[in-house]
Amino acid sequence: MQTTSNKQYPFFIKAPLILIGLYLAFYILYLLKDILVPFAFAGLIAILLNPLCNRLERFRIPKPWAITISMFIAALVLAGLLYFLSSQISQFGEMIPELKSRSQELLSQVQHWAAQKLGISMQKQTDMIHKLTDNGQQYIGYTLGSIFGVLGVFLLLPVYTFLLLLYKEQLVNFVYESFGSAHKEHVQDVLQSTKGAIQSYIAGLLIETAIIAVLNSIALLILGVKYAILLGTIGAILNLIPYIGGLIAIALPVMIATVTNDSFTTPLLIIGVYLLIQFIDNHLIVPKVVASKVSINALISIVVVLMGGALWGVSGMFLSIPFVAILKIIFDHIDGLKPWGKLLGDSNPGNLIQSHKK
Template identity: 55%
Template sequence: MQTKQYPFYLQATVVLFGLILTVYVMAQLADILIPLAFAAFFAVLLNRLCNRLERLKLPKIVAISVTLFIATAVVAGIFFFLSSQIVSFGDTIPTLKAKFGQIINDLKNFVHQHFGINAQKQVQYINDAMNSGKKLVGKTLNTVLGTLSLIFLIPVYIFLMLLYKRLIVNFVFEVFSEENSARVAEILEETKAAIQSYIVGLLTETAIVAVMNSAALLLLGVPYAILIGVIGALLNLLPYIGGLVAIALPVLMATISHDGYTTQLGVIGAYLFIQFIDNNILVPRIVSSKVQINALISIIGVLLGNQLWGISGMFLSIPFIAVLKIVFDRIDGLKPWGKILGDNIPTRSIGHIWKLRSERKAAEKEVKVTTT
C-alpha cells in the first residue's frame, strides 16, 4: 500500500503547530511537570543503588525506603552545613551594613564630583530602578517559593516511580510494535546511562569547583569563603551563565570587607582561572564526555528552559536535550536532528561531498559518450 506524501509546507505547518501546542501545555502545567521531571531524573540516578539493595535480599519497599533515606540524609547534611554558615554570616550583618553604607556614600561623592549629579538625583534614580525591578524580583521569588513548596512532592514521586518502574518500562515496550522492541530497549538503556552519568558528573564537577572557589577565597582573605565558594559552585550548575553571576557575590564581599581594589581584582582573576579550568578540563572530561551536546545548543537550551520553566528549566534543559539526542540518533528520519545537537563536527560539508559526486557522475557520462 502506497503512503500519501503531503507537501512540505503542510508537513512543516503541522510540526510547528504541534511544537506550539506542546510548549503551551508544558508552560500551563509547569507546577505539575517540574517536580515530575526532577523526580524522574533522580529516580533514574537512584535506581542503581535501589537495585543493589534488592540484590541483598531486601524487600522492594524496604530497599526503596533505604535509598530515599540515604539520599535525604546527604541533601540534609549539605543544607545543614550551608544553614550553619548562613547563621554565622548573619551575626556580622550590622558591621557589613555599616561598611556598605560608607562605600555607598563614597560612591555618591565620586559621582557628584565627576558627573555633576547631586545626591538627591542619585537617590531618585536608584528608587526608580528599584521600583521597576520589583515586579521581576516578585516574579522570581514566587517561582522559587513555588518550586520549594513542590520539592516535598519529589520524594513521593521518586518512591512511586521506583516502586512501579517495571510497570512503566512494560508500558513503554507495549506502546511500540514488537519489531521495534530491540531499538526501544537500546534507547531506554542509553537514556538511563546518560542521565546517571550526567548527574554524577555534574555533582563531581560541583564539588571540585566548590573546593577551588573556597580555597581561592580563603587565600585572598574573603570572609565566609566556604559559604560563598559553595554558593558559587551551585550557581555554576547553570551552564555558561551561572559562573559569571557567581563572581558578583565574592567581589561584593571583598569590597565591603577590604580597602582598596587588590582583593577584588584577585577574586576576579581567581574565578576566571577556575572558570577556565572548569570549562576546558572538568566539563569536557567529566560532564560533556557523558552528554555530548555542543555549546551552541547548550546555551540555546538553557535560555529556552529559563523562558519556559525559569530556574528549574535551566537545570533540566541539558539532560532533556541529551535524552532527545539519544532518541533522534535511533530513528532514521530524525538522525539529522541528533547530529545538530551533538558536538561531532564533520571534516567536510555534505554540499562539498555532493559536488564531488556530481562531478564524478558527469565525468563518467563523458567517458560513456566518447567510448560510444
C-alpha cells in the first residue's frame, strides 16, 4: 500500500506550487530587506574577521575581547578610507559652480548643433531633456534610497557581526544537529568549503579594489584630470557593483574631463585607458587575486545581479554573487541537486568567479 508521502504529483500540479512558493519567498525577502540586508553584510564581515579572531584567541585573549579588537581594527581601516574620501570630496565641492556653468554651455552647443544638423527643434530637445531628467531623478532617488536604507540600519552591522562571531559555535552545532550525526562529515565539508570560498572572495575583492584605485588614479593623473585620486578611488569602489558599477566608473571621469576641457581628446583617452585597465583586471588581477573555489557562469551572474538589484537595490547587486556561490557549494554536495550546481557553474574549469566584472 502506497503512503501519501510517496505519492508523485503530476507536473501541472507541482509547477504552480513551486512558482507560488518562489513568489512568496521573494516577497518575504523584499518585505524584510531592512533586516536581512545588514544581517547578510554582517555575515560576510564575520566570515572575513573570523581568522583574525581565531588568531587573537590563540594568544589567550578572551573571545569577546578578541572580537572587539578585530572589529576595532576593521573600523579603523574604514574610518581612514572615509576620512580620505571626505577630504577629497570637500575639495571637489569648490568646483561645482564651474562644472554647472560649463555643463550648461556644452549643452547649449549640443542643442544648437542638433537643431542645425539633425533638424530637431529646440522645444523638442527641451522636452526630451526634461523627460530624461525626470527618469534620471527617479532612478537616482531609488538608488540613493537603497543606499540610505542600508546606512539607516548601519548601527546594526557591528551588533550583528559581534553576535555572529560570539555565537558561531552554537550556530555551527545547530547546523550539525539539524542534519544528524550520520551527515556530520558531509555538512562539515560544505561549511568549510563555503567559508573558504567567501573568505577568499571578499579578501580578494578588497585587494583588487586597492590595485584598481591605484591604476585609475595614476592614469587620470597622467592625463591631467582634476581630482584624479578621488575619481580613481570612487571608480574602484563602484567596480565592486557587478557590471553596472564599471560603466558608472568610466562615466564620472569622462564627464569631468568633458566639462573642464575644450577638446574631446582627454575623454576619449580616459575611455581607452579605463578599458585597458578593465582588460588587465579581468585577465590578470581577478585570476591571480580574486581566486575562488567556485565558478559561476556569466549568464547566471547577469541574471542574479539584475534580480538582486530588483530585490534589494545596490546592496542586492553586491550580495547576489556570494549568495549564488554559497548555493552552488551546497548544490554540489547534495546528489539530488548536483544538476543545479552544474547549471550555475562554468563548464570551463579554468575560469574563476569573474562575475563582478565585465
